[in-house]
Amino acid sequence: MEIAPVLVVGGGPAGASAASELERLGVGHILLDRAGFPRDKPCAGILPPTVSDLTGPVPAAVRERSIRGYFLHTVSGRTFRSRFSRPGCSVDRSRFDAWLVSRLRTPPRRGVFVGAAEEAGLVVAQTDGPDVGCRVLIGADGAVSRAGAAARIRPGKLAFACQASVPMGRAEISRRTGDWFHVFYVIPAGYGWVAPHAGELRVGVGSLRRDRAGREALGRFLASARVGELTGGRPGADFRSHRIPMSGPPERTGRGRILLAGDAGGFVFPGTGEGIRFAIASGRCAAEAAAAAVKDGWEGPDLQAEYTRLLTAGGLLSLREVDFQSVLDTPESAERYVRRLTSLSRRASSSSPRRRPPGS
Template sequence: MDVVDVAVIGAGPAGSAAALAARRSGASVVLLDRADFPRDKPCGDGIAAHALDVLAELGVPDPVAGFAPVPALRLVGPGGGEVVRALPRPAYTVPRRVFDARLVAAAVAAGATLRRHTLRRLDIRPDLVVLDGTLAARAVVGADGAGSTVRRALGFGVNPDRHLALAIRGYAPSGRGPVEQRIVTSGPRWPAYAWMFPVGWSGPAADRPPGLCGADGGGNVGYGEVLRGQPLTRAHLLARLADLLPDLDPAAVTGLRAHHLPLSTHRPEPGRGRVVLAGDALSLINPFTGEGIFYAVLSGSLAGTAAAGAPDRAAEQYRTALRHRLGRHLRHSSAAAGLARRRAVVDAAVYAARRDARVFGTVAELGLGEGLLDARTLTRIGLGLLARAGR
């Protein structure tokens, strides 16, 4: 039976980041995934600058090469008010079929061994973790998504309703208008929103990845809402998408796929002993925006470092690193998500962000990176509530 220092289950952004971090620590790494790459992954495809910072530290300097930056965000509140401003730093929209394959290639180039394998069983022993009786590792990183096998092996169930969202994603030709991310929140079924993110392929035509929609890559469109005890049908999701994006031609949308988003308001323990969880497997989805790529690469990097550096105490080391890096932010994002369950608060936040660029920046950082709520933002939102009540 082969023995490696670190086995990473799942080769998405969290798993690839974990493999890169473990290799930088000198560990031997096997990266397991049930799919061949490139492969599609339903997602909004938004890549915030914060994720690129983490990847640059891991030796991946330009995973968004060929894709144009998206400089602005338009946010429409449930009541119809809206704000559009430049993002603190531009974002990108890169289909996961492209982005994930680039990260996997970087991990392999760094010395990780990639194998196609569907994990079915973990045998956690005092000195090793045995995977399906054929491979052993001194530590394991579970980065195998919302339906994580590793998470179940540790005894943690899936997120319950109100801490789990369902979204549908597709691709459509680009419409006319400014280059901006568009998020349209929904009054009915709140918390819920639709999005349209331009892909913006700007590289040479010869290098254009397959599967993009139109010469410029088209746009990623979708709709998602928090589950509340009732099943959601595909027809319902598509109807809400059409209602919130009336300029979208439903017949032109391709590649429709649904996916679950386990929100960070209900996270399991980061791991136990030699086994740790990262990304969606740890329910690291921003409850305010649904963003998960930054959390994925950051948690993957921290998990890979802990697994390689102290395999017998990986969970302990990882828990400390996560708390140091994301602890305050996760508390603030959970508080923001709680406040935002009142539609009036979201409308007031949009109103405040339209009047104050600093409030807009705080809200964007809270939703896309590791930002924190501050007294100025809370005060401005409170004043917005009063102003709306007065009207």
């Protein structure tokens, strides 16, 4: 059995950020991913500017398009605008995630995590290769997490999501969507979106109801008049499905010597599906708690308490505070929520121009 102080399972934004933080703190680790990089992840690829505050400037070769904020479209036909305090960008996830792992001194290792058991102060992780013994295991293996199952943590609600690509030239994208991410609250228990990229729009639907977020539901969304104005009525291609955590982090974000970060820990803003920023931030908190546990020889309870403290200090547990199941239950309830948010944000920006609008 190979021994490492920390094993990070999953090399997406959460796992890559955890590994990078462990390198900064001088703590040995293995980063394991079942895929080789670059690997794709179905995603609208919208990064608010706060992501580059965490990662440093996203290179020009990775940025696809500048994004100024959101247009929120409601069922009654109204549109609300929420502008970022400065531009963000859209990215292709295969290039963005490959860029994150390319900055690590120790590249990810290819392998599948299967399960884990605690033995004599170690977590013994079973993989499709040799077992790995570690003091702390960081589960950053996405929305359907085997690390979460190994820690016996029931995940929160997961939305079904389906996304397609609509190829379009840059000039036409500028004319139709501008540099804005469009979110439509017209789908029960979820939403749809249109995200501008370099030579395509990414159009998708996500809902807790499977029948509202499959390929047929996406076909209906694409065929709707308001979405058609943005897509020029073109059909989608390259349909891909995935899951999105929709109820914030569950009551426990780890157990014993296992910590969950990113989608595995439910760190997604359920109102828009934004998760990359929270994956990076929670991955770093997990690494910081793991490093302290390794250096000071902590047992599970101290490790868990430190992780909760760091998540709380970073505002990450507030993702579970709003009951988005009731907010998004019907398009009408979503509209009431959006109206309230935008009026709050207008009031906040008139009293303090530096404050960010909610959800941006």
